Amino acid sequence: MQVLAAPRPRGLPVLGRRPRPAAPAPPAALDAEEAALLARVGRGDRDRALPELYRRYERRLFGLGIRLLGDAGLAEELVQETFLRVWRTAGRFDPHRGTPSAFILSIARRLAIDLWRRPSSRPLPAAPESAGAIDETIDHLLLQLTVREALDSLPPPQREVLELSYHGDLTQTEVASRLGIPLGTVKSRAYHALRAFRRALDQRGIDG
Amino acid sequence: MAEPDPGLPHLDLGGYLLGTLDASEREAFERHLGGCPGCRRELEELRGTPRLLEQATEPVQVPAGLEARVLEAIAREPRPGLARPPARASRSRPGWRSPWALGAAAVLAVAFLVGLGLGRALPGGGGQPAPAGRTIQLVAAGGSGASGVATVRPERNGQIIELAVRNLPPPAAGHFYTCWLVADDDTLQHQDRVSVGSFTTSPDGTATVRWETAADLGRHPHLGVTLEPDNGSPLHQGPKVLAAA
Numbered sequence: 214m215q216v217l218a219a220p221r222p223r224g225l226p227v228l229g230r231r232p233r234p235a236a237p238a239p240p241a242a243l244d245a246e247e248a249a250l251l252a253r254v255g256r257g258d259r260d261r262a263l264p265e266l267y268r269r270y271e272r273r274l275f276g277l278g279i280r281l282l283g284d285a286g287l288a289e290e291l292v293q294e295t296f297l298r299v300w301r302t303a304g305r306f307d308p309h310r311g312t313p314s315a316f317i318l319s320i321a322r323r324l325a326i327d328l329w330r331r332p333s334s335r336p337l338p339a340a341p342e343s344a345g346a347i348d349e350t351i352d353h354l355l356l357q358l359t360v361r362e363a364l365d366s367l368p369p370p371q372r373e374v375l376e377l378s379y380h381g382d383l384t385q386t387e388v389a390s391r392l393g394i395p396l397g398t399v400k401s402r403a404y405h406a407l408r409a410f411r412r413a414l415d416q417r418g419i420d421g
Numbered sequence: 422m423a424e425p426d427p428g429l430p431h432l433d434l435g436g437y438l439l440g441t442l443d444a445s446e447r448e449a450f451e452r453h454l455g456g457c458p459g460c461r462r463e464l465e466e467l468r469g470t471p472r473l474l475e476q477a478t479e480p481v482q483v484p485a486g487l488e489a490r491v492l493e494a495i496a497r498e499p500r501p502g503l504a505r506p507p508a509r510a511s512r513s514r515p516g517w518r519s520p521w522a523l524g525a526a527a528v529l530a531v532a533f534l535v536g537l538g539l540g541r542a543l544p545g546g547g548g549q550p551a552p553a554g555r556t557i558q559l560v561a562a563g564g565s566g567a568s569g570v571a572t573v574r575p576e577r578n579g580q581i582i583e584l585a586v587r588n589l590p591p592p593a594a595g596h597f598y599t600c601w602l603v604a605d606d607d608t609l610q611h612q613d614r615v616s617v618g619s620f621t622t623s624p625d626g627t628a629t630v631r632w633e634t635a636a637d638l639g640r641h642p643h644l645g646v647t648l649e650p651d652n653g654s655p656l657h658q659g660p661k662v663l664a665a666a
Binding site: 254255256257259263264267268271272273275276279280285289292293296297300301302303304305306307309310311312315316319354356357358360361363364365375376378379380383384385386388397399400401402403404405406407408410411414419420421 | 429430432433434435436438439440441442443446466467469470471472473474475476477478479480481483484487488490491492494495496498500501599614615616618619635636649651653654655656
């Protein structure tokens with residue numbers, strides 16, 4: 214469960230601290246959607262905008278909590294406190310200063326560090342103590358969780374082909390047989406799934 | 422005229438990238454690649470994508486009912502932007518003197534902040550609010566020659582804020598100025614402020630900007646300008662540069 218010492222892969226972005234591009238660019242569709250949701254939350258919309266925004270981040274936040282803190286109760290606390298603060302501060306979100314995900318994840322990042330510093334919440338005695346090490350760990354976890362979120366955003370048949378192909382060490386003929394679909398379908402689905410995955414990663418600010 | 426449809430790439434491109442072709446399929450695809458610029462371009466664009474699959478965590482299982490518990494907790498919160506209960510609002514602590522001063526103290530090295538006369542420049546607990554329809558004279562928080570004028574006018578859904586500044590040097594690379602509306606009880610640790618907008622200045626030190634904001638001036642009555650690092654953080658981190666005279 215613990216990945217505290219895992220280094221952040223080089224060349225991969227730091228999530229929640231994404232810098233703005235040097236030149237103004239139209240916001241990605243996902244950012245624009247979430248900026249609109251945040252604006253509605255800032256105006257007090259807790260019936261529709263808040264749950265929708267919440268659902269987009271729940272798994273990432275809970276995943277960060279459980280992996281960093283190793284405790285479901287603390288992970289729940291992280292999710293709840295993050296969204297309480299999103300609720301209280303959404304009106305301060307300024308799309309010219311960062312993306313909605315940077316806004317939300319930077320709140321989560323600070324809370325996660327606070328929870329980590331609670332003496333009772335350290336799962337490993339030999340865990341890194343320095344703020345820099347924890348920061349790196351959180352960056353890495355958020356990256357992994359955001360990649361998972363991008364993967365989960367694909368239609369299930371596309372996700373299935375990618376996961377079986379990449380993790381299953383299967384040939385495409387074996388994938389076709391495993392899924393009970395024609396080989397030609399596996400082939401075209403593999404390409405379209407990769408394209409869709411690339412697009413989902415781009416929308417979430419992940420290069421590669 | 423419509424662009425000609427470039428068509429789909431070779432059927433085995435996805436399998437090639439994912440490493441699911443057998444040896445003969447792979448060789449055949451590589452022969453095809455040699456004569457197909459379209460596939461080479463696609464390959465280049467998608468080459469780094471499969472390795473990111475390795476990065477994905479296992480699917481996250483969220484406990485049943487978490488969403489309901491979180492939304493219930495938020496339902497017990499007041500609506501953001503509503504006036505605070507009197508007990509909090511009537512606190513006499515001069516809330517925004519110290520946080521701004523602390524913010525400036527943390528970044529003394531910023532060239533055009535030549536002093537820390539923030540206490541004088543700031544309104545303290547009984548300070549200069551930014552009521553609707555008012556013109557607010559702004560002076561340099563650090564004693565430089567910078568100044569500004571902000572006008573705040575009500576509109577149907579909030580306020581229009583216009584800000585004109587003079588003698589404010591263009592921010593250093595990686596920084597920009599931010600105009601804030603600040604609550605009485607704002608502190609660096611527990612910030613209670615609304616970003617009105619960000620701006621830079623011309624080489625001659627001037628800027629004129631206009632924003633619309635739905636901020637509640639009853640809750641965030643103080644207007645000021647800070648210098649902020651361009652690091653994606655929505656929070657106030659840098660020094661104050663202009664405050665109400």
